[in-house]
Amino acid sequence: MGFSLFANLAFNGLITGLVVSLLALSITLVFGIARFPNAAAGDVATVGAFAGLLGPLAGGGTLWIILCGMAAGALLSVAFYFLLFRPLAGKSAVSSLIASIGMAFFVRAALTFFLGHDQRVYPLPIVRAMPVGPLRVQPTDIEIVVAAVLALAAVFSILHLTPIGKRMRAVADNAELARVSGIRANRVLVAMWLIAGLLAGLSGTLLGVKTVVSPEMGWDLLMPAFAATILGTIGNPVGAVLGGVLIGLAQELSTPFVGFTYKLGVGFLVLLVTLLIRPQGLFAKNSLVR
């Protein structure tokens, strides 16, 4: 177990972490503004990943796969808002949580019914990994890192530099004060669900590029994403991203010790220890949204 092995594991951890971060950011935005944990986020990611299979029909290449996935994620997410979460807006957070769990099961069942349980892969060319110092880097790894970093930068730019982003942060900070400041919640919520869907769709397609596309992939991604959200302090976008990267690194770096099968558990161990020592998460004082 030399330096090269751990360097490669850390690089893989960073990639996994970025994919988790995107979904964690989607979850934390919904929690910060709509005030409930959205259990359907993982299955929106799955739908995005399946929609990515249409990418080659549209023109091929990773970019088209990503664009199809993001578009499907955004559409589904906004549809969930209008059909489900807007009518439930005045009810307790538990109602929306339960509804999101039900929607998650429904989406997974529909995917399985129409498309089956088979795993699929994007028809991308198989390319030999390039040696970069001690790392063995696949071109798709670079594409994943670039896409994730660009998406995260875009979301933070929207939140901090645009009028709608600032209003989203205002609603997250103090919903009642936002109302009496004339901020129309509906507009802010549509924007938020759109961004949350784009992020979930991207997360699903990037996971599909890295591994395979299957109806369960979003559910498997949801648990580390929730862990990252809590680790990075619920409602804190920066925390969600850093939490995702930490979970990804912890999972991959533990592989030589616990094996591939149990690496998921290590992410939760990190979460458990954090909750015991610092239940408010790692970034409670630096919260940006809340």
Next chain:
Amino acid sequence: MSVLTVAGLSAGYGDVDILSGVDLRVEPLEIVTIAGTNGAGKSTLVKALMGLVPRVSGRLEFEGTSLLSLPAEKRLAMGISYVPQVANVFASLTVMENLEVVEGVADRRGRIATLLESFPVLRERARARAGALSGGERQQLAFARALMPEPRLLVLDEPTAALSPALVHQVLETIRELPRMKVSVLLVEQRARQALTISNRGYILDSGTVVIADTAERLLSDSRMAELYLGDH
């Protein structure tokens, strides 16, 4: 025409009425104080005016137009702005962002420049997060945020709560200046005596009902009533 007309107003949460049959009015460019003991229903009254109480009935009009069916976010566009007692700024946003997010402002840049002139301390702290401001700075930001859309009526819920005596004086002086900016004021205050010294009229609320309505001068000069309802400040 009165700026604000409230007649037979009842309001509450769930099945419980906290306000019952409240009558009051605010005339153009008046400062009107609502005083009363803790639990009298003062905060519920201002929340009912702003559309933040789930159940409200009676007559509630702003410049002759009924507000009852208007959601909270649209009352600002009518010309009513509100400074809540607590959490009256967006703590995680900067001072500048607190002003930028307010809707219904025609010339946003010009309005921000005007308000930063009126509240110079905010100009110095423009990039600071509102949560990092001192109590006095925060209260000035709350006023500036509420004044962004050039309201014709400003509703203030205990703006001097938890402030030092020096800051209380400063806040009351700011309120006294508001009618000169063409803003009428409905002021809910625990420091009723001090509030009445800058007011035209006052209402005393007790157990959710107006028990006394008179000019500020007469309320302050009635020693028995003052002892009962106005407290030490």
